[in-house]
Amino acid sequence: MLPFANITIIGVGLLGGSLGLAVKARDSAVRVVGVGRRRESLAAALARGAIDEASLDAAEAVAAAELVVLATPVGAFQGHLRTVAAALKPGAVVTDVGSTKSQVVRCAQRLLARRRSDGIAFVGSHPMAGSDRRGPESAREDLFTGATCILTPTAACRGDAVEAVDAFWQALAMRTVRMTPAAHDRAVARISHLPHALATLLMTVPGDDDLRVAASGFRDMTRLAGSDPEMWRDIFATNRKEILAALRRFQGRLDGLVQLLEAGDDVGIERLLAKSRARRHEKFPGGKQ
Amino acid sequence: MLPFANITIIGVGLLGGSLGLAVKARDSAVRVVGVGRRRESLAAALARGAIDEASLDAAEAVAAAELVVLATPVGAFQGHLRTVAAALKPGAVVTDVGSTKSQVVRCAQRLLARRRSDGIAFVGSHPMAGSDRRGPESAREDLFTGATCILTPTAACRGDAVEAVDAFWQALAMRTVRMTPAAHDRAVARISHLPHALATLLMTVPGDDDLRVAASGFRDMTRLAGSDPEMWRDIFATNRKEILAALRRFQGRLDGLVQLLEAGDDVGIERLLAKSRARRHEKFPGGKQ
Numbered sequence: 001m002l003p004f005a006n007i008t009i010i011g012v013g014l015l016g017g018s019l020g021l022a023v024k025a026r027d028s029a030v031r032v033v034g035v036g037r038r039r040e041s042l043a044a045a046l047a048r049g050a051i052d053e054a055s056l057d058a059a060e061a062v063a064a065a066e067l068v069v070l071a072t073p074v075g076a077f078q079g080h081l082r083t084v085a086a087a088l089k090p091g092a093v094v095t096d097v098g099s100t101k102s103q104v105v106r107c108a109q110r111l112l113a114r115r116r117s118d119g120i121a122f123v124g125s126h127p128m129a130g131s132d133r134r135g136p137e138s139a140r141e142d143l144f145t146g147a148t149c150i151l152t153p154t155a156a157c158r159g160d161a162v163e164a165v166d167a168f169w170q171a172l173a174m175r176t177v178r179m180t181p182a183a184h185d186r187a188v189a190r191i192s193h194l195p196h197a198l199a200t201l202l203m204t205v206p207g208d209d210d211l212r213v214a215a216s217g218f219r220d221m222t223r224l225a226g227s228d229p230e231m232w233r234d235i236f237a238t239n240r241k242e243i244l245a246a247l248r249r250f251q252g253r254l255d256g257l258v259q260l261l262e263a264g265d266d267v268g269i270e271r272l273l274a275k276s277r278a279r280r281h282e283k284f285p286g287g288k289q
Numbered sequence: 290m291l292p293f294a295n296i297t298i299i300g301v302g303l304l305g306g307s308l309g310l311a312v313k314a315r316d317s318a319v320r321v322v323g324v325g326r327r328r329e330s331l332a333a334a335l336a337r338g339a340i341d342e343a344s345l346d347a348a349e350a351v352a353a354a355e356l357v358v359l360a361t362p363v364g365a366f367q368g369h370l371r372t373v374a375a376a377l378k379p380g381a382v383v384t385d386v387g388s389t390k391s392q393v394v395r396c397a398q399r400l401l402a403r404r405r406s407d408g409i410a411f412v413g414s415h416p417m418a419g420s421d422r423r424g425p426e427s428a429r430e431d432l433f434t435g436a437t438c439i440l441t442p443t444a445a446c447r448g449d450a451v452e453a454v455d456a457f458w459q460a461l462a463m464r465t466v467r468m469t470p471a472a473h474d475r476a477v478a479r480i481s482h483l484p485h486a487l488a489t490l491l492m493t494v495p496g497d498d499d500l501r502v503a504a505s506g507f508r509d510m511t512r513l514a515g516s517d518p519e520m521w522r523d524i525f526a527t528n529r530k531e532i533l534a535a536l537r538r539f540q541g542r543l544d545g546l547v548q549l550l551e552a553g554d555d556v557g558i559e560r561l562l563a564k565s566r567a568r569r570h571e572k573f574p575g576g577k578q
Binding site for chain 1: 417418419436437439466468472475476477479480481483484485486487488489490491492493494495496498499500501502503504505506507508509510511512513514515516518519521522525526529532533535536537538539540542543544546547550551553555558559561562563564565566568569570572573
């Protein structure tokens with residue numbers, strides 16, 4: 001059912017651990033090797049049954065892999081690719097679970113260019129699933145189930161490698177979508193990185209007294225602020241241009257609302273509220289979800 | 290158990306309808322009269338069992354009430370208070386479920402001043418519960434259960450009236466908190482009205498193509514945008530000063546993040562993310578909620 005029988009996951013935190021659990025749940029015969037920096041994380045991933053084998057040595061751990069998945073914070077990808085490039089088995093496919101794609105794809109294709117003649121291919125992936133928890137202890141077999149995975153193949157990607165990676169995510173019950181790395185980065189800046197920034201900033205606005213009466217609306221709106229700072233530092237660093245564009249777009253909207261309020265333009269405010277509500281109901285029908 | 294045996298609710302939408310259901314569930318002997326503008330809403334509230342009796346005439350409907358609750362959009366309160374002021378029974382207590390308090394309390398105390406000698410008192414309330422749905426069809430007996438209700442008594446409020454209103458909300462399983470109208474308006478501007486504004490604006494940023502890949506984070510962050518525009522127009526209109534102050538505070542935070550990104554200050558960004566995360570975990574322990 002799964003298009004790969006030997007999988008090495010580099011990084012066994014929430015995403016890597018959940019990926020291992022999902023793979024083993026679909027087909028327990030697939031061999032999953034986990035690579036980590038800390039023995040405790042690897043032990044936890046082994047104990048959870050997310051991996052069959054643990055390794056502190058990425059080069060050694062990828063030698064037999066048909067699929068290698070980078071599942072650390074994006075900022076560490078370059079180091080991992082340098083480490084494993086020469087050790088990859090001919091024909092191996094490399095993918096990742098990173099939240100930004102242009103820099104990642106460019107870097108991976110450059111670092112793996114010399115192995116192209118061995119049939120080694122990199123196909124960027126972004127499974128859009130997560131949680132405000134981290135570590136293999138929080139891994140869940142169904143983290144990816146029903147969510148969207150964006151694939152960002154380029155002209156340099158072998159067609160069969162793209163199909164295999166697509167089939168892999170679909171086998172884990174994900175809906176796959178293909179976009180260019182640039183279109184991906186602009187879209188996620190607007191629908192994921194901007195909301196993350198807003199949640200982070202919102203959490204810093206109210207004082208302790210104000211928070212005594214915070215209700216579910218505020219809790220929902222700041223949930224993303226609870227996420228892993230290291231992972232998100234790398235996302236901001238590797239998608240800076242598009243995140244800045246999205247923040248400036250939002251600043252424009254905010255300035256517009258401030259002007260309406262300063263002018264006491266109740267009609268204009270109601271029009272804005274109604275327009276936004278109509279768009280919300282059109283795009284996410286079925287009320288609260 | 291409930292401190293009032295005769296209750297008139299003006300407005301039988303989501304909040305008024307839910308209030309009626311909650312009252313009847315606690316004590317079916319309490320008589321609940323509902324006032325509405327539209328026969329269909331009143332019929333729906335009657336059919337749901339949220340009210341015992343329906344009326345299109347507020348003055349007539351309050352004549353026997355020990356407690357009158359204003360549950361329409363805030364902008365309609367003034368008209369209702371003018372209509373009912375002379376008709377209220379001596380000793381009656383008036384409260385509301387409005388999301389802003391300074392203007393509401395000032396207006397109510399002015400319009401009911403002539404009835405003060407009859408023992409009529411206004412006590413402002415803000416039960417912090419809601420939904421992105423509206424109308425009596427969406428009313429829920431447990432909408433208020435476990436939520437916070439802010440009471441904003443002033444020196445002009447009779448002590449026993451304040452205690453009775455407090456006991457009323459507590460009997461509906463709400464946690465009550467007391468604040469001045471001004472402190473209430475500043476706190477809710479930051480923890481409720483600002484998040485609402487952000488959700489409304491965020492919904493307008495991504496294009497249709499971007500929204501194809503929107504995931505649960507974006508859905509959560511825009512849920513508030515699905516709320517009733519008329520109700521929220523009134524909230525923005527009656528808490529303009531504090532909402533503007535909260536929006537400007539947020540603009541300052543946003544400018545700070547833009548500067549960090551422009552400078553490529555990854556360390557500063559990680560520090561901001563970590564600080565916000567720590568505050569989130571301190572204030573809302575227990576992860577996702």
